[in-house]
Amino acid sequence: MFDGTDGTGGVDGVVGPLRSSRPSGGPAGRRAAVLLFVLPLLGAVGLVLGTSGSSPAHAAAACSGRLVKTVAFSTGSLRVYESRAYACAVTVANKPGARRDMRVSLQPRGGRAAVDSGRFTKLAGPVTVHALNRCVRASGSIAGKSASTGWILC
Secondary structure (H helix, E strand, C coil), rough: CCEECCCCCCCECCCCCCCCCCCHHHHHHHHHHHHHHHHHHHHHHHHHHCCCCHHHHHHHCCCCCCCCCCCEEEEEEEEEEEEECEEEEEEEECCCCCEEEEEEEEEEEECCEEEEEEEEEEEEEEEEEEEECCEEEEEEEEEEEEECCCCCCH
C-alpha cells in the first residue's frame, strides 16, 4: 500500500523532515535574534531623541538643510536654514530654562509670513516657507530683544 514515502525518509520526493527557515538554537538563539533586532532600534531612538542636555546646539535638529544665516542678539540668536525649495527659521535662547516670550517669523517675498510665538524655554519655531527662487526675511525675539535679517537668499 502507498504510504506517501519514497523510501528515503522523505515525503513524495522531499528528502529529510520539513523544517522552517528559522535558525534553531533554542532560547539562546532566540535571545540573540531579539538582540540583533532591539539594539539597532535603541540606537535609532537615541539618535532621534538626542542627549538630555538643553544646549542651543540642539536647535540644529529643528530645521533641515544648511545654515545660511545666524544673527546674534543679547538674549539669543536667529538662525535661518535653506534646503532645495524651502527656508526654515528658529529663534534659540542663549540660556534655556525659564519660560519667556519668544517669537520667530519667516516671510517669502510676495507671500504671507509663517510665525511661531509664545512662552517657550529653549526655542521658537521652526517655521518653514516655500522659497524656491524667492527672497525671504526672518525676524526673531526673546524677552523683548530682537533681530532680523532683511531680504536674503535672493
